[in-house]
Amino acid sequence: MTDANDISSQNDPDDLQRHAAKMAKKKAARDKIMASKEGEKGLIIVHTGAGKGxxxxxxxxxxxxxxxxxxxxxxQFIKGAWDTGERRLIEANFSDLCQFHAMGEGFTWETQDKARDIAAARAGWEKAKELIRDPNIRFVLLDEINIALRYDYLDIEDVLSFLATEKPPLTHVCLTGRNAKDALIEAADLVTEMSLIKHPFRSGIKGQPGVEF
Structure with missing residues (x-):
């Protein structure tokens, strides 16, 4: 319920004037910051952490x-065998703009075959390099590659060297998955860590269509 004093404050001319002056000052500061930014760059983006998203x-x-x-x-480096909503949507409606390559065969505890997991990860990385090298492709999502890097199925130095020397200047590359290597975090332009606070799986609820996949 809105307090009567709050309504009175919202309609007070002096309060409205103070608010307008405050917002004008903020806008001027923001405009000054934005004016100092220029140029374009293809970003290396990392999404990591234990949380969902x-x-x-x-x-x-x-x-x-x-x-x-x-x-x-x-x-996709891990979830290639999954029937996901994203894959359905992209392949059915946007295949002219977005290539979708599901190269994984499932999580490591599902395949239970290290040599097979390594082969799948390396095949995925070869495809990724081919796509990143293409100057016509502006954004490449390497979904769950951090898991392959975590288990050393891929050489982190090879990945970083390729991104530093062969990625076209305006191409964005996003690498997802928990436990991102420190060297990757250091090399990235944008890093976001998803924190886990609550998850329904811990309460016995399985993954839900539209939320998890």
Whole structure:
């Protein structure tokens, strides 16, 4: 319930004037900051952490690229065998703008075959390099690659060297997955860590369509 004093304050001319002056000052400061920013750069973006939302955020950027008419691509390193909503949507409606390559075969505890996991990860990385090298592709999502890097299925130095020397200047690359390597975090332009506060799985609730996949 709104307090009567709050309503009175909202309608007070002096209060409204103070608020307008405060917002004008903030806008001037913000405009000054924005004026100092210039140029474009292809970013290395990392989404990591134990919380949910890493892949979801990456796919959100893929949809932004599609909306802007920017060619983009997805390489999935772990969840390739899953029937996900993102994959259905992109392949059915936006395959002209977004390539989708599901290269994984499931989580390591599902395959139980280290050599197979390594082979799948390396095949995924070869495809990723091919897509990143293509100057017509403006954004590449490497979904769950951090898991492959964590288990040393891929060499982190090889990945960082490639991104530093062969990625076109205006191409964005987003790498998702928990436990991102420190060297990758150091090399990235944008890093977001998703924190886990609560998750329904801990209460015995399985993954839900539209939320998890």
């Amino acid at each position: 890493k892949s979801s955020s990456g796919f959100g950027m893929i949809l932004r690229c599609i909306a802007h008419g920017m060619p983009c691509a997805v390489v």
